Amino acid sequence: MRNGWLSTATILVMTLTLFVIGGLILMGVAAQVVLGDLEGKIDIAVYFYPNSSESDIMNIKNSLEALSDVKEVSYISQDAVLAEFKDRHKNDATIINALGELDQNPLEATLNIKAKDPTKLQDVADYLQNKKYPIVDKINYYENQVVIDRLSGILAGVRNSGLAVIFVLAAIAMLVAFNTIRIAIWSAREEINIMRLVGASSWFIRGPFLFEGVMHGIASGGLAAILFYPVLWVVSPKLLVVIPSIDMHVYYQQHLLQFGGILIGVGVVLGVFSSFIAVHRYLRV
Amino acid sequence: MIVFDNISKIYTPTQFALKNVNLRILPKEFVSVVGASGAGKSTLLKLLIAEEKPTEGKIFLDGLEVTSLGYGELPKVRRRIGTVFQDYKLLPNKTAFENVAFAMEAAGAKDSDIREDVPEALGLVGLLDKADNFPHELSGGEKQRVAIARALVNRPEVIMADEPTGSLDPITSIDIIKLLLKINELGTTIILATHNKEVVDELGRRVITMEKGEVVRDEEKGKYVI
Ligand SMILES: Nc1ncnc2c1ncn2[C@@H]1O[C@H](COP(=O)(O)OP(=O)(O)O)[C@@H](O)[C@H]1O
Ligand SMILES: [Mg+2]
Numbered sequence: 486m487r488n489g490w491l492s493t494a495t496i497l498v499m500t501l502t503l504f505v506i507g508g509l510i511l512m513g514v515a516a517q518v519v520l521g522d523l524e525g526k527i528d529i530a531v532y533f534y535p536n537s538s539e540s541d542i543m544n545i546k547n548s549l550e551a552l553s554d555v556k557e558v559s560y561i562s563q564d565a566v567l568a569e570f571k572d573r574h575k576n577d578a579t580i581i582n583a584l585g586e587l588d589q590n591p592l593e594a595t596l597n598i599k600a601k602d603p604t605k606l607q608d609v610a611d612y613l614q615n616k617k618y619p620i621v622d623k624i625n626y627y628e629n630q631v632v633i634d635r636l637s638g639i640l641a642g643v644r645n646s647g648l649a650v651i652f653v654l655a656a657i658a659m660l661v662a663f664n665t666i667r668i669a670i671w672s673a674r675e676e677i678n679i680m681r682l683v684g685a686s687s688w689f690i691r692g693p694f695l696f697e698g699v700m701h702g703i704a705s706g707g708l709a710a711i712l713f714y715p716v717l718w719v720v721s722p723k724l725l726v727v728i729p730s731i732d733m734h735v736y737y738q739q740h741l742l743q744f745g746g747i748l749i750g751v752g753v754v755l756g757v758f759s760s761f762i763a764v765h766r767y768l769r770v
Numbered sequence: 771m772i773v774f775d776n777i778s779k780i781y782t783p784t785q786f787a788l789k790n791v792n793l794r795i796l797p798k799e800f801v802s803v804v805g806a807s808g809a810g811k812s813t814l815l816k817l818l819i820a821e822e823k824p825t826e827g828k829i830f831l832d833g834l835e836v837t838s839l840g841y842g843e844l845p846k847v848r849r850r851i852g853t854v855f856q857d858y859k860l861l862p863n864k865t866a867f868e869n870v871a872f873a874m875e876a877a878g879a880k881d882s883d884i885r886e887d888v889p890e891a892l893g894l895v896g897l898l899d900k901a902d903n904f905p906h907e908l909s910g911g912e913k914q915r916v917a918i919a920r921a922l923v924n925r926p927e928v929i930m931a932d933e934p935t936g937s938l939d940p941i942t943s944i945d946i947i948k949l950l951l952k953i954n955e956l957g958t959t960i961i962l963a964t965h966n967k968e969v970v971d972e973l974g975r976r977v978i979t980m981e982k983g984e985v986v987r988d989e990e991k992g993k994y995v996i
Pocket of ligand 2: 812813
């Protein structure tokens with residue numbers, strides 16, 4: 486290497502930059518999981534009058550599934566609703582006894598509808614409302630509308646501002662790395678000037694710097710990828726308490742190749758691009 | 771042939787660094803450019819390799835208009851003109867051999883040619899035994915010899931030297947000038963910017979005298995007149 490100290494400093498700064506970027510990606514993944522969990526909980530329930538024919542309900546289910554906004558529709562039959570109800574109240578003798586006295590199942594079959602995007606639930610609910618199916622008793626969306634609207638608004642807000650924060654932080658990290666590389670190349674300006682004056686072409690001069698940029702990118706991308714191992718090993722048990730549905734340490738191991746690839750890729754692009762720009766101004770001689 | 775056609779150079783608006791300079795330098799000439807510090811000698815040489823651009827006028831190298839070339843085309847001109855500087859401008863982390871080889875690599879020479887020509891150039895300047903030394907292991911005169919070897923290794927038509935003896939003691943200076951004369955006798959045009967009076971008077975070659983950016987005297991077999 487041309488300059489051991491500067492190379493080391495450059496690789497360290499780039500490693501930190503890539504670590505920040507990788508951390509932001511992991512935070513994005515975690516946020517996605519949390520948001521997905523929340524979104525999964527938002528749905529529309531449609532209740533059918535007792536003794537509605539199952540085939541009529543299936544027809545409605547099919548027509549709902551054909552809608553492009555709908556992600557999935559699950560059917561819970563009267564019997565299943567009853568079984569669930571009994572299970573929930575199995576310690577309440579009064580209710581169980583009261584149920585036993587009825588000769589008919591009083592509970593209603595249900596369709597649970599999930600939308601691909603919770604903001605589209607309104608359209609689905611309106612669709613059902615307009616069809617005026619005689620067997621539909623009620624649609625609970627209208628009861629929960631305020632809560633659902635507020636929740637999906639918050640989700641969209643978190644997603645957008647999170648993305649903006651990630652971009653800003655990543656941009657800052659990249660600027661720091663870019664400036665470090667510029668300083669490294671500034672220290673070689675006299676050398677570049679000499680090369681220029683003895684008749685070296687721009688590409689001849691750039692070549693070694695770009696190569697160095699590639700090497701710095703690979704080294705720091707690899708280092709950052711490795712650095713996540715111990716860090717996640719320490720952090721993920723704590724995260725697991727907050728976000729039980731994903732173990733970051735395991736997730737990272739499963740996606741190590743992708744992460745390593747992304748970090749090295751970003752590192753190489755950052756290194757080559759910064760070197761190219763930084764050398765450029767000294768070639769104008 | 772090198773032609774300076776009505777060249778003016780202004781760095782700062784108040785003052786001409788060069789003013790209406792017209793010159794012709796023929797192949798195989800040995801030309802000294804003399805004048806007080808600030809007279810414009812360095813600027814004249816920098817314009818020839820397009821390190822600076824003139825404010826007005828044109829410069830030709832064998833019919834090629836140097837002043838109209840873009841950055842991409844400059845290396846071609848610079849490989850035809852070897853350059854020697856007062857401060858040597860050697861790459862500090864390369865040996866004498868590598869410094870000379872570098873100019874050939876930059877010009878796209880083959881490895882086999884490099885292995886043959888670099889020792890020849892170092893031999894010509896009398897430094898073959900120091901080929902593996904780094905610049906900081908060489909004396910001023912030796913560094914300047916390496917720089918001269920680098921300047922001539924691509925067999926340029928012209929070698930221009932800007933105060934090559936400016937940092938050297940008188941005896942070493944004479945050695946360097948003798949070396950330039952020897953290279954000139956082998957067929958290379960030499961342009962030497964200097965304010966070393968003894969050297970110029972000894973040479974008995976063409977002398978161009980500059981004052982405040984203008985050519986005030988241009989004599990065959992000239993003397994350094996102040
Ligand atoms: N890069 C520059 N910017 C501004 N002025 C310059 C620059 N280079 C040279 N000059 C001015 O141009 C004039 C000629 O300088 P130079 O060619 O270096 O003279 P010499 O080599 O004869 O000493 C001087 O007045 C000097 O101050
Ligand atoms: Mg000068």
